[in-house]
Amino acid sequence: MNAPVNTNASVNANATSNPKADVLIIGAGIAGLQASLDLADQNRQVILVERNPSIGGRMINLSKVYPTLDCASCITTPRMASASHHPNINALTYSEVKNVEKHGTGFRVTVVKKxxxxxxxxxxxxxxxxxxxxxxxxxxxxxxxxxxxxxxxxxxxxxxxxxxxxxxxxxxxxxxxxxxxxxxxxxxQQPVETVYEVGAILVSTGYQLTPANAKPQYGGDKFTNVLTALQGERLLAPHGPFGRVLRPSDGKIPDNIAFIQCAGSRDQSIGLPYCSRVCCMYAIKQAMLLSGSLPTADITIYYMDIRAFGKGYEQFYQNAKAMGIHFVKAKVARIKETEDKNLMLRIERQEDQSQPEEVQHDMVVLSLGLKPDWNPEAINLNVHTEYDGFVKSPKAPLQPNITTMEGIFAAGAATGPKDIVDTIGEACAGAMEIENHLRRMEWRLS
Amino acid sequence: MIENNCENNGENNGDSNNISKNNISKNNCDDNSDSTNIRVGVYVCHCGGNISDVICVKKVAEGLANYPNVAISKEYVFMCSDAGQKLIIEDITSGKINRVVVAACSPALHELTFRKALQRAGLNPFLYEHVNIREQASWVHKKEPEAATQKAILLTRAGIEKIRRQEGLENIRVGANKHAIVIGGGPAGMRSAISLADRGLQVSLVESGNKLGGRLLEIDTVYPTNEKAEDILETLKTDIRARKNIGVYLNNEIANISGFVGNFQATLKNGETIAAGAVVMATGNKSYEPFEGEFGYRTQDNVVTMPEFHGILCNIRNNTSTNKDFIHNGKHIQSIAFIHCVGSRQQAETHQPQADGKLNEYCSRICCSTTLQAVNEVKKHFPNVKVFDVYRDIRTYARFTEDGLYEKASKNGTLFFRYTEEQLPTVQGKNITVKDVLTWNEEVTFEAELIVLATGIVPNNITNIVEKLKLPIGADRFLSEAHPKLRPVEVANTGVYLAGTCQAPMDLVESCVGAAAASSKAAIVLGKDHIELDPYVAFVKPEKCDGCQKCLPECSYVGAIFMNKDGKAEVNPALCKGCGACVAVCPQRALDLKGWSLEQIEAMVDAIAEA
Known part of the structure; x- marks a missing residue:
């Protein structure tokens, strides 16, 4: 009875009545939101395409954000609201980019609405x-x-x-x-395809976590009380699934929690040689939040190097140490589950006595790394990636937003792991590059 | 008791006990011919659990439902979310309310968010009051939920008292000078100038040195690409030369600068003046200067800083006849040690404070990669030289540095020692002693003929500009952004933008990103026909002013208040920052502040004190 209502259903790629915009942004996480707002504030018409049913990306999924400990929602929701209300931004949620082709000085982009x-x-x-x-x-x-x-x-x-x-x-x-x-x-209801004509494209497709079973010896996919970092975020979120911190297997309040750093990064053996940049800081943040909700709990972070390099981050790390969070430089070899669902970690300390030892914890969070969430090569964009899978920045030192394809730009975690502060900066820079590109091309919406 | 002389709002049965009656009736009659027209909507936010875990938000909302002029009082989980804003908008458009109070987080976070929501609903955005019951109640009184709830009620009452005396305001509009001053000719300044010029803006690029390039001039190649610094610099210079709308001022400095967004006036050292609409701070950084004797610096001739080492390396490599050997000061160098975190990550227990009494607590972000790049250069060109790397944490976070630099150094024979902040390494002649975490905390002593200190970075001295423009400085002495995520390249003073390392340590890529972001923000502001400024400025009631001039010396902003030809004080709203210093000293109460009037503040105090 309810036929799919869509006026664009009959639009085909050769028709001249394709909807037009200045810029199409792929991915409505914090990078895409920031760039779309900056461009829209300069009177550019922006199409913001998001694969998920809501805009907001990974950030809206987080608990609080370092180093200010603002709640993630408090920073993200206003951006989401501004973008969705902006007269110059058309947000297409639950939609995917299927094809891109060069068209004049701009592009023709096919978007599928699921x-x-x-x-x-x-x-x-x-x-x-x-x-x-x-x-x-x-x-x-x-x-x-x-x-x-x-x-x-x-x-x-x-x-x-x-x-x-x-x-x-x-x-x-x-x-x-x-x-x-x-x-x-x-x-x-059926998927609906629409072709848009745009002057430039921004790839802000973000990241996904490395799989929980990338290192099977940690049992990330087997042991109920071994959590991924994003599960850790939800556990601590103001609106988390349980409304408080408890361990998933039995609802017990954990009091001896471990974080395992580089559980998906800096590891040639799993094909991820690079540093994921954010894991040290998010683990420290989660440890601090845990220690806030469970003041008597023992919290240990097993690490290789603590990389607190951003503005105010080192001070944040030192505060965590002062709060009594244990930092142990050690490599975790494997995890076994005990009968009562506790976790036995075999570790080798790289300080003091360098002998393997077994340590028991009742909950473990794996500080997983960041991988690209989308491969632009899949749709023949001519946007190349590097061996790490992230978008290549051929003009990296001076103009890291520029990709191998003229008119297509990238920002945020699409060009490599990045925290929120660095992502927002790069998104603002991307908006600059796009605006200047459109001017150079003398692009006009007609 | 219900019939207070608040002219009896039909929709509310106010509890008159807590209102200072005279004020209300009088003010409301002054500002609004009929106070029954004032219908305040009060919205109490849970802020996830940030507020509601401590404060009983329901009690706050219920406790204010019957307050005079309150038409609606609600609570909601995230007022700043789209759904929360929608609540307000619907209540406005359906005519239920015409004033809004949201009790939530700090106004620094979301006052603007809600003002925009009012605007969308067709209400003057200044008929909005943001009450902070998070930082000022739930966070600071975690252990006293009842008292915190009471306090939240009182603070919100004060907000209601304020907004019922509030009239709609209009932003002050000023013209914008389509010209930007970029201060500092390093890579960030150059990138900014190019980006701004491409927007059609006139740019003045002011550099104190005799050439452009900043700290790029000190180095040979940049990590991780190993591109020649001079090639990168040449690209930037070519781009600058190709743009007619960039004026470059070398050997010059800002002698004086004043003004406000859209209208800055700068005087250069050479006497030239520039009128500009925006200022981009690209004042950069310098290498940390170790104190005498710090790891043997300046007390031993075999101890150098990283920039000095770059110079040595360049000299050797440029001398093609002898460049097979590492010769320094006439000596064949067989071993080099690098010590990390010199001037960075300092702690009270182990480090000597700086001249200003502060410690450099921050991580300088670039030194690990810079050091490893130097390590690899030495190993590549002088494979027989022994290299020692003495570090705390290796922070090769940037793309291609973990695998490109650290991995390489781990394989080329470099020996790593790890120290902690509890015990710093010591230097005695050639001998370096490290309590090495990697070998069971043993004290290890080894010899190095040359010792390189991986010095961190500190901001350049820009006191003059900071004082003239009243820029905010953080505890780390770098310029402070307004908010690291919401306004990362802006400062509280609009019209001034931060590009690169004046804000925090950054590598070249990050500086260029910062520069592009700063110029984008500047271009957005200057691209509009008018710039809108906050309307919270002082104004004079001429009939009350007796010309005593007591206000003049109180004003911190040049030209913001002056005596006009009638002998009365007058305010230039574009220059006034609304600090209220003049209002406080006026014996005639002839001065007042828009949106923060004396009457409003008195009523707010009464609302809290009379409870």
Whole structure:
């Protein structure tokens, strides 16, 4: 009954009526948001494409951010709100870039809008469908701690406030359609392709964590009480899955927690030789937050080098030491799970007595590294990557935003691991490069 | 008791006990012909759990629901989120409220966010008051939830009292001079100048030295690409020469600078004056200068700093007849030791404070990679020279430095020793003694003929500009940004932007990123027809001013207040920063501050004190 409503459905690539914009930004994390706001403030028309159902990227998923310990939401949500309200920004969520081709001085970009299985124009975000749905699925936003409904708004402060129906797990029981006051559920909705013509492109596709099982000897995918760094973030988030800090296996309050640094970086054996830049600082931050919620807990960080290099970071590290967080220079060889789900770490200290020893902890957080989240080579952009998989910056020292393809720029973790401060700086710089490029090309929206 | 003379807001049954009645009726009658028209919406934010873990936000919202002129009082989990802002907008557009108070975090974070929301709802954005119940209540009274809740109520009452006496304000609009001054001709300054020039802005690039290049002039190659510094410099210079709208001033300095966003006036040392709309600070850094005797510096001739070592290396390599051997001061050098963290990561227990009594607590960010690059250069050209690297943590974080520099040094025979802040290495002649963490904390002594101190970086001395422009300086002596994530290259004073290492230690890539970001922000501001300034400025009620001139010496901003031809004080709103110093001294109460009037402040104090 509810046919997919989409006026763009019939637009084909050769038609001259393709929607136009000055810039198309791939990825609406903090880098994409910052760059789109800076460009939009200069009267550029921006299309912001986001693969996930909400803008906000990884940052909105974090607890608090170092070194100021501001809550991540407090810094991200206003940017998200500004971008979604800006008259010059058109945010396309739950959409992916399928193809890019050169067109005049600019590009033709094909964007596929994935079906949410609701009529977005009619939905009022009332969540009645979510309440009515009888099917529970894993909650990805909580990194599988906890469950959500098969039709749900992805998280509390998501933008837009539109639910997505998980068609793979939906039983088509019709409960949501019955509950919906605006009759907007559409079980047969199809993807919709739209071609946009733009003058420049920014790749701000960010990062993903290295897999929890990259080092199988740590049991990241087997042991319930071995957490990934992002699970650690959710555990500490004001709106985390449990509302407080407890260990997943039995709900016990942990009191002897370990962080394992370089669990996915600086390791030739897993093909990740580089430093991921953020893990030392996020581990220290999580340790500080843990020590705030669990003042009597013992917290140990096993590390190789502490890389607190940013503004105010070294002081942050020294504060953590003063708070009583143990820093042990040691390599962790493997982890075994005990009967009561505690974790036995075999470590070799690189200081004092250099003998292997076994140490027990009741919860472990793996400080996983950062990998690129998207390979631009997949869609023939002519944007090349380096051996580390991140976008190549051929003019690196002076203009790191420039890629191997003229008119396509990159910013943030797309060009290598980067913390939020450095990412925002690079996004502002990217906006500068794009504006100057458009001027050089004498690009005009006609 | 309900019938206070607050002209009886029909929608509210106010509790009159806590209001200073006379003030309210009078003021409201002055500003608004009818105070019943004032309908305040109060929104109390949980801030995740930042506030609600301590403060009972429900109690705060309920406790204020019946306060005079309050039409709506709600609580919500994240007021700053889109959904939170929507609550406010809906209440405004449906006509329920026409003043807004949000009790949440610090106004530094989100006052602007909410003002914009009011604007979107069609309400004057200055009919908004932001009450800080996080930093000022929940965070500081963690252990006293009841008292913190009470305090939150009182602070919010004060906010309500203020906003009910508030009239809509308009931003002050000034014209913008389409010209930027870039101070400092290093790579950040040069990159800024190029980017700004490409925006069609006129740029004056002021450099105190006799050539452009800054610290790039000191080095041979840059890490991790090993590109020649002089080639990079040549690229920058070519770009500058190709742009007619960049004026380069060498051997020159800012003698005087004043003004505000859109309208700065600078006088150079040579007497020339420049009028500009924005100032980009690219004043850079210098190498840390060790004190006499620090690791043998200046008491032993075999101890040099990293920049001095770069000079030595350059000299040797340029002398093609003898460049097979590492010869320094006529001696064949067989062994070199590098000591990291000299002048960085200092701690009270082990380090001697600097001349100003401070420690350089920060990490200088670049020295690990710089050192390892030097180590690898030595090993490449003089493979027989023994190299020792004495470090605390190796911080090769930048792209291609872990695998490109550290990995290489670990394989080319360089010996690493690791010390901790508890015991610094000592230098006696050629002997270096390290309590080495890597060999079971044993004390190891070895000989090195040349000892290189990997000196950190400190900001250049720019006291003159800092004082003239009243720029904020952090505890680390670098310039302070307004917020590391929200406004990373801006300072509190609008119109001044931070490019590169004047803000913090950075490598070349990071400096260039900072420079592009700073010039982007400057160009956005100067690209508009008008610049909008905050309306919180002093104003004079001429009928009350008796011309006593007591206000004049109190003002810190040149030209902001002056005597006009009628003998009365007058304020230049573009120059006034709204500090209120003049208001405080005026015996006639002829001066007042827009948005922070004496009456508002008195009512706020009463709201707190009378409770």
């Amino acid at each position: 079906p949410r299985y609701i009529d977005e124009d009619k939905c009022i975000g009332c969540k009645r469908c979510e309440e009515a749905c009888p099917v529970f699925v894993k909650d990805e936003f909580e990194h599988n701690f906890g469950a959500k409904k098969a039709i749900s708004i992805p998280f509390t402060n998501a933008i837009p406030q539109l639910p997505v129906l998980d068609i793979n797990n939906c039983t088509l029981c019709g409960a949501c359609a019955n509950a919906c006051p605006t009759d907007c559920i559409n079980y047969t």
